[in-house]
Amino acid sequence: MTDAQAKQIVEMRLKGVGYKSIGTVVGLSRDIVRNYCKSHNLTGYASVLTKNVRLRIEQGEACLYCGGSIMQPKTGRPKKFCSEKCRREWWKQHPEAVKKSREASYELVCGNCGRRFISYGNKNRKFCSHDCYIKYRFWRDGEDEI
Numbered sequence: 001m002t003d004a005q006a007k008q009i010v011e012m013r014l015k016g017v018g019y020k021s022i023g024t025v026v027g028l029s030r031d032i033v034r035n036y037c038k039s040h041n042l043t044g045y046a047s048v049l050t051k052n053v054r055l056r057i058e059q060g061e062a063c064l065y066c067g068g069s070i071m072q073p074k075t076g077r078p079k080k081f082c083s084e085k086c087r088r089e090w091w092k093q094h095p096e097a098v099k100k101s102r103e104a105s106y107e108l109v110c111g112n113c114g115r116r117f118i119s120y121g122n123k124n125r126k127f128c129s130h131d132c133y134i135k136y137r138f139w140r141d142g143e144d145e146i
């Protein structure tokens with residue numbers, strides 16, 4: 001079984017597709033698909049399954065990427081992925097998350113509207129939006145002159 005096939009099995013299984021249909025699509029026998037699902041805790045009814053996997057991911061028991069079981073370390077940060085490969089694949093598919101995690105986020109208060117906003121990677125931002133910047137910079141100056 002290739003990585004691509006394994007990935008496809010998990011994806012389809014989580015959508016509630018049956019073993020036989022999955023097998024037809026990925027080009028493997030129903031038994032191989034079923035065995036793979038069994039060893040990755042992907043058996044059972046679709047609705048229950050999706051819920052279970054989601055729950056297990058939230059509780060840190062299942063891999064965020066493939067749904068496989070995770071052995072949590074006794075110390076240190078809890079793991080979200082079963083392997084380094086899954087971690088890398090997941091990040092590859094979520095470029096937005098990469099950007100946000102790399103840049104620290106700061107909660108700041110807008111100098112124009114007073115609303116709190118989150119700034120990624122820049123703690124010196126003064127306004128929540130360009131709009132507020134424009135208002136503050138130009139409208140205010142205008143008022144001062146009157």
Ligand SMILES: [Zn+2]
Pocket residue numbers: 063064065066067068081082083086
């Ligand atoms: Zn995994």
Ligand SMILES: [Zn+2]
Pocket residue numbers: 110111112113114115127128129132
């Ligand atoms: Zn604002």
